Amino acid sequence: MKPKKKPDTKHETGPEANAKPDLREVIRKHALENARRFNGKASPGAVIGKAISEMPELKQNMKGLAREVSLILRQVNALGAEKQTELLMEIAPELFEKKERKERDIFEFIGLGEKEKVVTAFPPEPSKYPHIGHAKAIMLNYELAKRHNGEFVLRFEDTNPRLAKKEFYEIHADNYAWLGISPDRTDYASDHMKEFYSYAEELIMKDQAYVCSCPREDVKLSRERGIACECRDMGPEESKKRFKEMETAEEGVYILRLKIDLTHRNSTMRDPTIMRIIDAKHTRTGAKYRLWPNYDFENAVMDAIEGITHRLRSKEFEMRNELQRHIQSLLGFGETRIFEFARFNMEGVESSGRIIREKIDNGELTGWDDPSLTTLVALRRRGFVPEAIKSFVLSTGITKAEATLTWDDLIAQNKRILDRECNRYFFIDDPARIKIKNAPRLELNLRLHPDFRERGSRSYTTGEDFYIAKKDADRLEEGKIYRLMDCLNFRKKGDAFNFVSAELEDYKKEGKGMLHWLPVQDSLVKTEVLMPDHSLRKGLAGPLVAGLDVGAIVQFERFGFCRLDDKNRMRFWFTH
Ligand SMILES: [Zn+2]
Numbered sequence: 001m002k003p004k005k006k007p008d009t010k011h012e013t014g015p016e017a018n019a020k021p022d023l024r025e026v027i028r029k030h031a032l033e034n035a036r037r038f039n040g041k042a043s044p045g046a047v048i049g050k051a052i053s054e055m056p057e058l059k060q061n062m063k064g065l066a067r068e069v070s071l072i073l074r075q076v077n078a079l080g081a082e083k084q085t086e087l088l089m090e091i092a093p094e095l096f097e098k099k100e101r102k103e104r105d106i107f108e109f110i111g112l113g114e115k116e117k118v119v120t121a122f123p124p125e126p127s128k129y130p131h132i133g134h135a136k137a138i139m140l141n142y143e144l145a146k147r148h149n150g151e152f153v154l155r156f157e158d159t160n161p162r163l164a165k166k167e168f169y170e171i172h173a174d175n176y177a178w179l180g181i182s183p184d185r186t187d188y189a190s191d192h193m194k195e196f197y198s199y200a201e202e203l204i205m206k207d208q209a210y211v212c213s214c215p216r217e218d219v220k221l222s223r224e225r226g227i228a229c230e231c232r233d234m235g236p237e238e239s240k241k242r243f244k245e246m247e248t249a250e251e252g253v254y255i256l257r258l259k260i261d262l263t264h265r266n267s268t269m270r271d272p273t274i275m276r277i278i279d280a281k282h283t284r285t286g287a288k289y290r291l292w293p294n295y296d297f298e299n300a301v302m303d304a305i306e307g308i309t310h311r312l313r314s315k316e317f318e319m320r321n322e323l324q325r326h327i328q329s330l331l332g333f334g335e336t337r338i339f340e341f342a343r344f345n346m347e348g349v350e351s352s353g354r355i356i357r358e359k360i361d362n363g364e365l366t367g368w369d370d371p372s373l374t375t376l377v378a379l380r381r382r383g384f385v386p387e388a389i390k391s392f393v394l395s396t397g398i399t400k401a402e403a404t405l406t407w408d409d410l411i412a413q414n415k416r417i418l419d420r421e422c423n424r425y426f427f428i429d430d431p432a433r434i435k436i437k438n439a440p441r442l443e444l445n446l447r448l449h450p451d452f453r454e455r456g457s458r459s460y461t462t463g464e465d466f467y468i469a470k471k472d473a474d475r476l477e478e479g480k481i482y483r484l485m486d487c488l489n490f491r492k493k494g495d496a497f498n499f500v501s502a503e504l505e506d507y508k509k510e511g512k513g514m515l516h517w518l519p520v521q522d523s524l525v526k527t528e529v530l531m532p533d534h535s536l537r538k539g540l541a542g543p544l545v546a547g548l549d550v551g552a553i554v555q556f557e558r559f560g561f562c563r564l565d566d567k568n569r570m571r572f573w574f575t576h
Helices: 023-037 044-054 056-077 081-091 093-103 132-147 166-178 189-205 216-225 236-246 295-306 315-330 353-361 376-382 386-395 407-421 470-475 504-510 543-547
Strands: 119-122 151-156 185-188 209-212 255-258 273-277 291-293 310-314 337-341 427-429 431-437 442-447 457-462 465-469 481-484 488-493 496-501 511-515 525-530 536-541 553-556 560-566 571-574
Touching: 023 044, 023 056, 023 081, 044 056, 081 093, 119 132, 119 295, 119 310, 132 151, 132 310, 132 376, 132 386, 151 166, 151 189, 151 295, 166 376, 185 189, 185 295, 189 209, 189 236, 189 255, 189 273, 189 291, 189 295, 209 236, 255 315, 273 295, 291 295, 295 315, 310 315, 315 337, 376 560, 376 571, 386 407, 407 553, 407 560, 427 465, 427 525, 431 470, 465 470, 470 511, 481 504, 504 511, 525 543
Parallel strands: 119 151, 151 185, 310 337, 431 496, 481 511, 525 571
Antiparallel strands: 209 255, 255 273, 273 291, 427 536, 431 465, 442 457, 481 488, 488 496, 525 536, 553 560, 560 571
16 A cells, blocks of 8 residues: 555644644545546546535534545546546545445345246235334345346235234334335235136146044144044045135134144144134125135245245244145145244343233333334334334344344434434423523524534524523533533633623633523423323423424424424424
8 A cells, every 4th residue: 555645734733733623635545436436537526525525623613624525536536436436445445344234235146147936925914013123034035126227016905804903904004115115016915816716726627735623622722632533534625625614603603723633743734723703794895705724824825926036034933834735735836935034032122912912902112103112103203213223123134043133223324314404493491590690692503513503593682591401401510611512601600600602612721511591582482292102301492493293303403303283382302
């Protein structure tokens, strides 16, 4: 590597001066990187933004920065792609390492050929709310299909009429649309009942399935002991007759079983049930059918009907895999290639549907969108954005090793996006009113976002009276200087507060703490924030907050990100 140009330090003194990166070098690096990504032409706006994020002090001389960027861009853009890459590798090799790690194909292990056909599916049962684990499964299948110009099918596995509920079809579809998934096809297993009946008959006629009339207890025992019942050998004709009878027989009288092996090492292969009688109206087909395929039969047949080639799914189905592939081979279908990954565990989050339902019923949780949960409705209502959920779930990889994930991992992804997107406001939690003696009248315009002037600002006229958070007020120390952010410095003296100055420089010298604040004025907005632990924080926010729409996510400075949930009550939900 060539020696780097020495930073120009002649105007700077002191031990830290040498550690600062050189402005031109920083600009060159970002210009080269941007050019490399956009056909050899870097854009000034992007380079300025990157340079500022690396050296925030550059904001103080935007004109100078723009001039430097324009000069350097002229040189860089003239180099051509090859030379740009070469130079960038020389001055910032770390960018290449990071890039390569990021762009590694998480599906590489599947070994797909370039032209290989890919059709994937995600099959939810419309019986409960999807959570972040479903998000992972759907996003993996969707990504795999999209990256290979394939097709993605959203399939509702709704062949248990007792469990399939109308509302959940919509909830699933809506939640996945929110995640940015647009299926090439939406399919319903309950639309394919005739096919299930005909495949069942085919299996019966091949003597690979039989209708068993034994009581449930006997069936269980025969599986444990590996002993066949009499029904097993009655032959296809008799079984077919019974199969017809199943349509009118009482629930529980007959089951259709596959004839595999009652001593099989995998217990799911011991002559499993593939169809059973369920006497309940189906939300889509009403009372038309009483004989329903069970999960494995439905899954194996639907994969074939839809032409599914690959599926990535959670490991809890591992035991069933052998059976589902066996059914596909009995019926002469191609086998779906299945890849499993570990269950998705979030630390401290209740994920059992049964327990969640209990806790909703006894009032411990507010609903399926309770802010402590990781259902998609809850994450959305709190202010988690789809891009963050996507990066988070994909970052967990396709591995069978169980790992407990933390909220912190998800929050870090979300924060990265919200930091840019969200405007800043003041919310004074549990406000305390203070008077700062001799504070001058100030007209202030505070940017809604520090990096984007174009988003506008909050205007305040301040005098001597302010609100600050009570928690902050209680902590002020005698004689120390504090600063109201972007406003003024004051000192506590006994029970009084005295104006010191407006200059940030004065605060930098001996300031003890920075506070968020609001001027005492009529137009402040009574605001409340629901926390993930269900507590409610009440306080005041600036007047502009009244103009936000439900769904807006903001950053309340020194408090956190919050999403406006209820405009009448001005209630926000705390994001993080
Ligand atoms: Zn039997």
